[in-house]
Amino acid sequence: MSKSSKILIAVLAALLIGCGAFFLLAPKSAEVALVYLDGELYCEVELSGVKESYTLSIGEGNVALVEAGGISMQSADCPDQLCVKQGKATVLQPVTCLPNKVTIIVEGAADSEVDIVIGG
Amino acid sequence: MKVKKLCILALLTAIALVIFVAEGQIPPVIAVPGVKLGLSNIIVLLTMYIYGRREAAAVLGLKIILGSVFSGQLMSFFYSAAGGVLAFAVLALLKGILTEKQIWAASAFGAAAHNIGQLIVAIAILGTEKLAWYLPVLLFSGIVTGLFTGFCAQICLPRLRKAVKL
Numbered sequence: 001m002s003k004s005s006k007i008l009i010a011v012l013a014a015l016l017i018g019c020g021a022f023f024l025l026a027p028k029s030a031e032v033a034l035v036y037l038d039g040e041l042y043c044e045v046e047l048s049g050v051k052e053s054y055t056l057s058i059g060e061g062n063v064a065l066v067e068a069g070g071i072s073m074q075s076a077d078c079p080d081q082l083c084v085k086q087g088k089a090t091v092l093q094p095v096t097c098l099p100n101k102v103t104i105i106v107e108g109a110a111d112s113e114v115d116i117v118i119g120g
Numbered sequence: 121m122k123v124k125k126l127c128i129l130a131l132l133t134a135i136a137l138v139i140f141v142a143e144g145q146i147p148p149v150i151a152v153p154g155v156k157l158g159l160s161n162i163i164v165l166l167t168m169y170i171y172g173r174r175e176a177a178a179v180l181g182l183k184i185i186l187g188s189v190f191s192g193q194l195m196s197f198f199y200s201a202a203g204g205v206l207a208f209a210v211l212a213l214l215k216g217i218l219t220e221k222q223i224w225a226a227s228a229f230g231a232a233a234h235n236i237g238q239l240i241v242a243i244a245i246l247g248t249e250k251l252a253w254y255l256p257v258l259l260f261s262g263i264v265t266g267l268f269t270g271f272c273a274q275i276c277l278p279r280l281r282k283a284v285k286l
Contacts, residue, residue: 002219002221004219005221005225008218008225009225012225012228012263015232015263016260019256019257019259019260019263022256026253034250036246036247036248039245039246039247039248040247082152082153085148086152091253092253092256093152093253093254093257094250094251094254096153096246096251098153098246099193099195101245101246103246103248103251105251
């Protein structure tokens, strides 16, 4: 194997590991969901205090399901149904309905980088 | 010679389109917009290494235009076009740097560039720059799928050359 091939493998491996580390480091708890329709903030949903699940219609075609600690797309009138299959939105994987221009972005708690507070 | 080239380029474009349409019928394994194998890029890679950059650009351009006509979604044209232009720029650049035995690497970088282009268009269309959170997922999947299509092209190239006597 040539030297340049080794460098290429190293660069690609570093990129893959870098992306992988991003998955691990990203905050996992979903606190607030921001729903965007056509590039504008449609509504903000508090996720941490949800006890009973309810549905939320977004625009004309989409219905989201808000549950305790998560939000997902329940139904959409688009042909590919990708947003419904995506399941719950996470910080790294917003739920997006490209045909209807709907995006659900989840944000974790601001202090999520702190694992444990000792003696607090 | 010219007729032969014209025929083979037309054939390659047709093959790329068939693969593109057939792949669209496979239900997505990972339900994230933008994550797909991109098998038709094997043909674009082969064209680039058999003929050159200009010919590959022609096949890619036709595949994008006709592909979005066949899939019937205007939106997908913008995504494919942005991804295609960026991926092509990277591939054309790497063709001068990497050897023919390193198509797999060129393909991985090209696919990553393709996904970055799509993300930029998604951010522009949806108007939310927070979609940039998608980047690690898309980069990761781009590199993995790019490696796969790159290896496929790598394996096909000598066989195709021998079969068609290019």
